[in-house]
Amino acid sequence: MDTYDVIVVGVGGMGSAAVYHLAWRGIRVLGIEQYDIPHDRGSSHGLSRSFKFARWHHLEQAVDDPAGMDRDCHPADEAILRTFVRRYFPAGDGPTLSMHTCLFTNTPDTHFVIDAHPECPAVFIAGGFSGHGFKFCSVVGEILADLAECGSTRHDISLFRAARFAKGSLA
Numbered sequence: 001m002d003t004y005d006v007i008v009v010g011v012g013g014m015g016s017a018a019v020y021h022l023a024w025r026g027i028r029v030l031g032i033e034q035y036d037i038p039h040d041r042g043s044s045h046g047l048s049r050s051f052k053f054a055r056w057h058h059l060e061q062a063v064d065d066p067a068g069m070d071r072d073c074h075p076a077d078e079a080i081l082r083t084f085v086r087r088y089f090p091a092g093d094g095p096t097l098s099m100h101t102c103l104f105t106n107t108p109d110t111h112f113v114i115d116a117h118p119e120c121p122a123v124f125i126a127g128g129f130s131g132h133g134f135k136f137c138s139v140v141g142e143i144l145a146d147l148a149e150c151g152s153t154r155h156d157i158s159l160f161r162a163a164r165f166a167k168g169s170l171a
């Protein structure tokens with residue numbers, strides 16, 4: 001039976017970076033992914049990552065049930081983006097080729113969560129990237145590799161502690 005030192009669950013942007021850093025250090029690491037790799041269902045995969053115009057929370061809408069939300073694109077969605085295109089990229093104000101919806105998880109303060117599981121200190125969690133995590137995949141992967149290997153990291157991750165969301169901690 002194969003054995004591993006570290007198991008990474010979810011081989012998306014952050015998970016693949018963590019697997020890379022761990023493997024580079026010679027650690028026996030297994031990445032577990034629910035879909036075939038590559039796939040188009042993750043935050044940093046598929047058409048949503050092509051050159052695009054998008055606006056965060058563009059209709060100020062709340063999503064109570066991600067499984068049941070309206071994933072169709074409507075003229076009102078395009079109109080908001082058109083305003084932006086005409087102002088900042090007038091040469092690109094041609095026909096729309098395709099429109100897609102996407103979701104990402106937001107924390108209450110929009111900062112990440114990178115921390116040990118409160119009940120399982122050997123399990124580390126990285127999530128809640130709030131729509132701005134992709135540019136940090138490489139360093140988050142390095143941090144996760146540090147935590148998995150040593151339980152600590154040279155990077156200051158105090159901002160990302162999960163305990164900040166404990167009852168009474170948020171203003």
Ligand SMILES: Cc1cc2nc3c(=O)[nH]c(=O)nc-3n(C[C@H](O)[C@H](O)[C@H](O)COP(=O)(O)OP(=O)(O)OC[C@H]3O[C@@H](n4cnc5c(N)ncnc54)[C@H](O)[C@@H]3O)c2cc1C
Pocket residue numbers: 009010011012013014015016032033034035041042043044045048102103104126127129130131132133134135136
């Ligand atoms: C439309 C959109 C636009 C964005 N734009 C930007 C931007 O401009 N700049 C920026 O910095 N960031 C942006 N982001 C955010 C960035 O893409 C994410 O923060 C980042 O990709 C998160 O990486 P991740 O590894 O946490 O998630 P993902 O890349 O989604 O990977 C998670 C992986 O875990 C797998 N998984 C989930 N559950 C399980 C399970 N139970 N078992 C096995 N595998 C599982 C999934 O299939 C997936 O492959 C955007 C996100 C979206 C959706």
